[in-house]
Amino acid sequence: MTILPAAATTAVEPQREVARARWRRLPPSDIALILALTVIVAMILFAGWIAPYSPTEFDGAAALTPPGWAHPFGTDEFGRDILSRVIHGARPTLLVAVCGALLGVGLGTVTGMLAGYAGGRTDEFLMRLMDALMSFPTLILATLIVVMLGSNAINVIGAIGIVFWPRSARITRSVALDVARRSFIEAAWVRGERHLFILFREMLPSVLNVVIVDLSLRVTYGTMLSASLSYLGIGVAPPTPAWGLMVKEGQQFIQFASWIVIWPCVAITFVAVTAVLLGERLRQLLAPSDRRN
Incomplete structure (x- = not known):
């Protein structure tokens, strides 16, 4: 067993106290944001x-079970646990x-x-x-x-990237x-620097705040677009759970088993709100670093 010297022990304790003090000084909104990101x-x-x-x-005996202790989010028509499907649906979505x-933001940043x-x-x-790209409605173009x-994950990623490319380019x-x-x-330019150096070493740091918020x-939007494509049947294929696909499969039971549709929609909303709040917080943190004239 290794015993730390007394000096080392006394040096560690103040660091822990500083970390605890910083955590206690965090506003409730930041703590809630950290917890939301941890869940995602x-x-x-x-x-x-x-x-x-x-x-x-499948579990036929538990089909369309309302939310309860055994199944907190209820089950679908095949007896599959909605909570488990929402959790597993996060990754493909x-x-x-x-x-x-x-x-999309990478292409848009370079183009802009x-x-x-x-x-x-x-x-x-x-x-x-x-x-020309923006003239097409987002969902139709994707x-x-x-x-x-x-219909596969790589092509869906490419479609979302192309859809977002012109919008990010305009902003940048x-x-x-x-x-x-x-x-x-x-x-x-007077020093004779190359154009790539000027773009990525001089200009990029000055537009980074806008790029982060845009991202x-x-x-x-990508979460909602991914869910929409899955809802249309051209994203993730069943039985792999995806939030948009879960909404599509459960819509026929919405009148008497609404939990099948509600919880995937709650998950989409939760991620969307968290992403917006994260971007705003990062913008606030990075804003003081842009002092160049």
Whole structure:
């Protein structure tokens, strides 16, 4: 058994006290946000350990059981536990939403910065291309892409990314136009820096706050879009649980077994609100770091 010296022990205790004091100083909204994120991450990573039942196992004797002690969220027409299906449905729904949002915001950030930095014909061409993509309704464009390429997770992620690309590009460009006229961009250009260096080392940090907030909104929209595609039958295929698919399967029982539909909708709303609040909090934390002129 290793015994720490007295000096080391006395050094550790103040650090623990500082950590406890910082935790106590957190506002209730931050604590609630941390708990919400913990729940979401746990559902994605540890669904197999925290779900009380199998999400696909049939139990005819427990079919359409209302919420109770044995089944807190009730069961569906096949006796499958709704709580377990909601927990297991987080991974296919949210991974598609987050990856699609990252793809769309990444493409949009690069396109928006390039348009704002280059200006002229390059800006005009890129923005007309973005306008052409934005002319399609979101759900229709995503559905068209998935139907043409095939219904699988990779194609759904690509469809969500393409849908979000022009919207993120427009937002980033609006900020990049102002950043491109700042003195530190002109100084980098006079020094002979390469265009890629100016874009990603000089301009990107100045638009990062907007990108982070936009990403949080895209995760929100991506969750709803992923659920909508599953509802239309072109996302995750049964019997794999996904929140949109659960709503579709349970809609015929909504009059006398509404819990089948309610709980997946609650999960979608919970994730959407959490993503928006997280983006706003990150924007507040990162705002003081942008002091460049």
